Amino acid sequence: METKRFPQGFVWGTATSAFQVEGATTADGRGVSVWDTFAAVPGNVRNGDTGEPGADHYRRYAEDLDLIADLGLSGYRFSIAWPRIQPNGSGKPNQKGLDFYKRLVDGLAERGIRPLPTLFHWDLPQALQDKGGWENRDTAARFAEYAEIVFDALDVADWVTINEPKTVVDCGYRYGIHAPGIKDDARAFVACHHLLLAHGLAARVLHERHPSRRIGPALNLHPVYPADDSPEAAAAVRHRDGLENRLYLDPILKGGYPEDTLEWISARSPMPDHILDGDLAIIAEPVDLLGVQYYTPIFVDGRGERVIKHRTAQADWLEIYPEGMYDILVRLTREYRPVPLVITENGIATDDAPGPDGRVRDELRIAYLRDHLHAVHRAIGEGARVEGYFVWSLLDNFEWAEGYAHRFGIVYVDYPTQRRIPKDSALWYREVAKSNELR
Numbered sequence: 523m524e525t526k527r528f529p530q531g532f533v534w535g536t537a538t539s540a541f542q543v544e545g546a547t548t549a550d551g552r553g554v555s556v557w558d559t560f561a562a563v564p565g566n567v568r569n570g571d572t573g574e575p576g577a578d579h580y581r582r583y584a585e586d587l588d589l590i591a592d593l594g595l596s597g598y599r600f601s602i603a604w605p606r607i608q609p610n611g612s613g614k615p616n617q618k619g620l621d622f623y624k625r626l627v628d629g630l631a632e633r634g635i636r637p638l639p640t641l642f643h644w645d646l647p648q649a650l651q652d653k654g655g656w657e658n659r660d661t662a663a664r665f666a667e668y669a670e671i672v673f674d675a676l677d678v679a680d681w682v683t684i685n686e687p688k689t690v691v692d693c694g695y696r697y698g699i700h701a702p703g704i705k706d707d708a709r710a711f712v713a714c715h716h717l718l719l720a721h722g723l724a725a726r727v728l729h730e731r732h733p734s735r736r737i738g739p740a741l742n743l744h745p746v747y748p749a750d751d752s753p754e755a756a757a758a759v760r761h762r763d764g765l766e767n768r769l770y771l772d773p774i775l776k777g778g779y780p781e782d783t784l785e786w787i788s789a790r791s792p793m794p795d796h797i798l799d800g801d802l803a804i805i806a807e808p809v810d811l812l813g814v815q816y817y818t819p820i821f822v823d824g825r826g827e828r829v830i831k832h833r834t835a836q837a838d839w840l841e842i843y844p845e846g847m848y849d850i851l852v853r854l855t856r857e858y859r860p861v862p863l864v865i866t867e868n869g870i871a872t873d874d875a876p877g878p879d880g881r882v883r884d885e886l887r888i889a890y891l892r893d894h895l896h897a898v899h900r901a902i903g904e905g906a907r908v909e910g911y912f913v914w915s916l917l918d919n920f921e922w923a924e925g926y927a928h929r930f931g932i933v934y935v936d937y938p939t940q941r942r943i944p945k946d947s948a949l950w951y952r953e954v955a956k957s958n959e960l961r
């Protein structure tokens with residue numbers, strides 16, 4: 523393939539999230555999060571894994587920042603643990619928690635790496651869950667207060683509000699496979715509305731207090747395709763696309779919920795009763811960037827069932843289909859108002875282990891990243907305003923219900939020793955970042 527140059531100033535980054543890498547779950551006054559509670563219940567997480575040790579990033583952050591710098595990357599996306607800032611979810615901030623993220627942001631500045639913090643990557647303070655969590659409208663107001671504390675404490679230009687509200691709704695409240703482990707559509711879509719409200723309230727706070735900064739959500743978008751040419755499959759695609767994509771994109775970027783999806787929801791949830799006057803305007807607070815997370819397409823048959831059509835690797839939900847990255851970026855560009863796009867996550871879990879020579883040969887990850895970056899480049903050529911790309915993840919880490927079994931890192935973590943070994947993909951990615959081009 524010919525050499526493909528990326529736009530000047532394109533951000534080459536990598537991402538992590540607090541609960542997945544930090545460990546140190548009781549250090550410096552951190553409060554309990556819903557994921558501490560969920561992981562403590564046998565059967566919820568594979569092998570009984572918990573947030574300890576994570577990748578011990580809370581203690582080893584300086585070493586990890588050196589690693590990012592050694593890879594020549596220009597961006598680092600991380601998340602802030604709300605329970606470190608407000609151990610009980612409200613009130614006066616815990617200074618030691620804030621200090622950690624100040625050290626992290628300062629460390630990035632010293633190394634010339636742009637920070638992209640996410641305010642919420644699923645680790646809700648348990649104290650707020652005890653008061654109803656995202657089903658309680660008040661949680662959105664608490665989130666805005668938390669956001670204000672963090673915005674004022676950290677000198678950072680670009681922010682992400684909420685990571686994948688859909689995953690909280692689907693995995694946390696519909697299927698019960700993530701914290702808080704609820705299986706109830708009626709409650710799930712109420713939580714959905716409040717998550718979106720929380721996003722909008724926080725975006726407003728940033729715009730009021732720091733008008734030159736930028737903010738947006740990080741949405742995991744799944745292009746949906748028919749598994750066959752039946753009219754039933756086409757109808758199933760439209761329905762599934764509503765639940766996967768439009769339910770989140772439309773209120774944020776178009777100011778209203780998609781009607782077909784809202785109708786389907788209203789048959790199973792009191793969610794519409796929770797949409798109060800003014801809420802849609804809050805949710806549609808203009809975003810300055812849109813975080814796009816792409817891993818897999820969803821092919822559905824005439825019964826609306828997902829059909830796996832392509833190769834998968836360690837995670838059976840992740841079908842390798844780079845074309846989906848192109849499709850999602852082009853769709854955003856054509857169907858939604860123009861907003862700078864940032865690929866805030868893209869990556870794959872592979873069954874990595876160091877060889878006898880100590881090298882980790884993750885050829886499949888290199889191919890995955892290369893093919894998806896080609897798709898990004900092609901979408902940019904079609905007018906998609908993509909500013910940067912963040913590989914998920916910098917480090918092998920706590921992969922939620924899969925525990926430490928699934929390895930998404932470009933850097934291998936030997937958990938017993940916490941030794942880091944850059945995989946072959948990290949070395950490959952360093953060359954891409956350095957040259958700003960793909961070969």
Ligand code: GBH
Binds near residue numbers: 699
């Ligand atoms: C993202 O989630 C997360 O932001 C990140 O924390 C995570 O580590 C990364 O991707 C890799 O998973 O119910 O069959 O879909 C992606 C969305 C939702 C995909 C949960 C896997 C569980 C299996 N994920 N889902 S399934």
